[in-house]
Amino acid sequence: MTRLEDDLGAALRALVPDDVPATDLARRVPRVAARRRVARRTVLVAAVPAALGAAVAGERLLDDRRRAAGPAGPPPPVDLGRPHVVVVPATVPPGSTVALWVAQPEGTDLGLYGEVGRVERWTGSRWVEQGTFTGGVSGITAGTLGPATGVAVPSLGLTAAGGRGPVELVDLAGLAPGTYRVGHGGERGTAWGLVTVDPQAPPPPQVAAPEGSVVGVAFDEPVLDVGTAATGRLVVWEQPGEDVPADVVGTLSGRLSGPGRLERWSGDGWQDTGRGLPVRQVEVMFAVAADVDVPALGTGTYRVVVTGSVAGPMAAPLWVVGP
């Protein structure tokens, strides 16, 4: 054997995380098997009247199968003790855009693979595949949902550096009311987060740049810890699809100036907090950027509005989260 084969077994066994989950498989399996037998028997018994065209028997079959499947319940909660996806807001009306990012509770780096994530729908008893999503990684524009057979982008490896991945905006247009989970694969398995589409939910904050913008502005690290002041770096980006060369973006935005206007999402609109934030233009190759001193804030969704000397007012979203 070569050295690789010598080392492989131990290396593979060492890959498995130590936190093997506690399960009740021993008791659950006979129950699940019994339920499936009942469901199969119900189908067989009902097949004859169904073949005779008895519509009533067909209805009874459906009722039996519904009973066999058990009552619908809420989805299992996301395990916040392992890498998971934070979705903000977690409940939105149909057609909304949400922000999401991968959180690693240990605060260490976590490798994620590709920009394509998974979407699954909760049926009341299990998750079924719904499709894929791509995130608008820059925070400027929203990614969209796609079919389950979407093509991954292997060369774009994202990392939840320091325990937090990049913020992605995802337009949930096309998802019917219901509960979904969105997930990103990674080196510790798929990290999941829940989002509910509910027609009665309040509108989410508008966090993507307004339609028709050629350039927009976003924080490099737009998620802050509650009660912690930070200096955030704002960078001007071209809107995807606008085909603006990187070295022309600055010309289209002009210099950024402050003070930045800090606004908080109140639930139905942006409210000026009355706080002006210092904005300092910084030199960055092929881009226009500025540093902004953000004070300690309470949890919520905020935006900082700065002015580009050419582009005019531009807003960069910020999410302040608790521990």
Place this chain on the structure above:
Amino acid sequence: MGEQVAFETWVAARERALLRTAWLLTGDWQHAEDLVQSALVAVWPRWERVCAAGDPEPYVRTVLVRTYTAGRRRLWRREQPSAAPPERASTTDDVGTVDLRDTLLRVLPHLPTGQRAVVVLRFAEDLSEQQTADALGVSVGTVKSQSSKALTRLRAVLGSREDVEGAAGSRREAR
């Protein structure tokens, strides 16, 4: 009822081992638990006969890996293959400090289903080629070729022999 108690006792004793194998096949605990449950649900109705034939573990493991490979064919677990595993973005300069375990974490999800199953059974479970072939329901020749392809791919990603040996050496030194 005695049969159920025996089943529950056996599962309670072996579920961690089964879950660890399933984790290597699926890459996360949730899917690993789903996979183990599916395998056990298939085994439970014939538990008495399985036990009568001897140690049930090889049989359960066989069902487990076949459920995995069949499930992958049905896209039970969507995972998108790519031509080459992605490079992990890093905030540190880790050139020259290749780590076998870290590289495996990145490469394993990108191995085709059959190769991944062979790698897990042959190396993590330490089964012989014949036992692996029996578990997967394929010929020994197929196990050899799948194993060879997987190792070739792993070597290509791991880089030169020196890197591999260096990584193994640093791991041993770290312990």
